[in-house]
Amino acid sequence: MSDFEGLKALVTGGASGIGRATADLLAERGAQVAVLDLDPSSVDKPLLALAADVGDDVSVRTAVAEAAETLGGLDVLVNNAGIGAQGTVEDNDDAEWRRVFEVNVLGMVRAARAALPHLRRSRHAAIVNTCSIAATAGLPRRALYSATKGAVYSLTLAMAADHVREGIRVNCVNPGTVDTPWVGRLLDAAPDPAAERAALEARQPTGRLVSAAEVAGAIAYLAGPLSGATTGTALAVDGGMQGLRLRPA
Numbered sequence: 001m002s003d004f005e006g007l008k009a010l011v012t013g014g015a016s017g018i019g020r021a022t023a024d025l026l027a028e029r030g031a032q033v034a035v036l037d038l039d040p041s042s043v044d045k046p047l048l049a050l051a052a053d054v055g056d057d058v059s060v061r062t063a064v065a066e067a068a069e070t071l072g073g074l075d076v077l078v079n080n081a082g083i084g085a086q087g088t089v090e091d092n093d094d095a096e097w098r099r100v101f102e103v104n105v106l107g108m109v110r111a112a113r114a115a116l117p118h119l120r121r122s123r124h125a126a127i128v129n130t131c132s133i134a135a136t137a138g139l140p141r142r143a144l145y146s147a148t149k150g151a152v153y154s155l156t157l158a159m160a161a162d163h164v165r166e167g168i169r170v171n172c173v174n175p176g177t178v179d180t181p182w183v184g185r186l187l188d189a190a191p192d193p194a195a196e197r198a199a200l201e202a203r204q205p206t207g208r209l210v211s212a213a214e215v216a217g218a219i220a221y222l223a224g225p226l227s228g229a230t231t232g233t234a235l236a237v238d239g240g241m242q243g244l245r246l247r248p249a
């Protein structure tokens with residue numbers, strides 16, 4: 001498939017997990033792709049590696065400008081960089097709330113703000129935000145993380161409304177539990193990682209975790225020409241976690 005031929009994409013948090021799978025898929029499908037990441041040392045050609053921190057406005061503006069200059073414009077922004085946080089509202093103090101909002105929410109705002117002038121010049125402009133089922137699911141011990149993803153969800157809808165007349169589509173994906181280095185780190189921290197993984201898989205309606213490639217496929221759909229009439233939506237990629245109401249067997 002070469003439906004992204006001639007398109008230029010920037011993927012934040014693109015060095016690992018969902019972002020890396022997305023950057024690789026878009027490149028395979030013909031896009032020129034820049035990867036913005038805190039640590040892009042694993043990123044090599046044909047991807048353009050840019051070291052930047054979405055928690056810092058100057059850093060983001062510099063990287064987005066470099067991506068647009070080197071690639072010759074921007075058509076697609078995949079706002080994917082994000083960090084986790086565990087606990088109830090009593091477990092995280094104000095500084096921790098600010099730190100996670102800085103990355104998960106303001107990081108997406110900053111990248112969008114820097115990318116929009118370039119996207120306006122594109123005939124196929126799209127922004128895809130990596131949200132989460134946490135935005136709407138009411139997950140226990142994820143108050144801060146869920147609040148950031150709730151904000152990402154609302155931001156997606158508001159931006160879709162603001163930019164629809166400019167021909168810029170804005171959508172998000174809501175992944176469930178995805179088998180990425182992030183989840184690997186959480187499992188490794190458990191007393192028995194293999195048992196923890198098995199329990200996690202057993203909680204999935206499909207009996208397995210979502211793969212990063214499956215989320216990348218959904219992001220590519222929302223970023224590409226085949227979804228030209230789709231804006232202001234959230235696409236669940238969660239193995240049925242939210243939509244299905246399975247009774248215990």
Ligand code: NAD
Nearest residue numbers: 013016017018037038053054081082132175177178180182
């Ligand atoms: P990951 O940890 O494997 O990759 C995240 C990447 O983002 C890393 O390369 C990291 O260096 C980069 N990053 C982190 N902070 C950054 C910053 N301040 N500036 C620039 N880059 C930064 O994680 P993943 O599982 O692929 O998660 C990616 C996105 O998917 C996140 O937004 C996360 O909230 C979301 N998500 C993940 C899951 C899951 O189960 N893995 C589920 C739902 C949503």
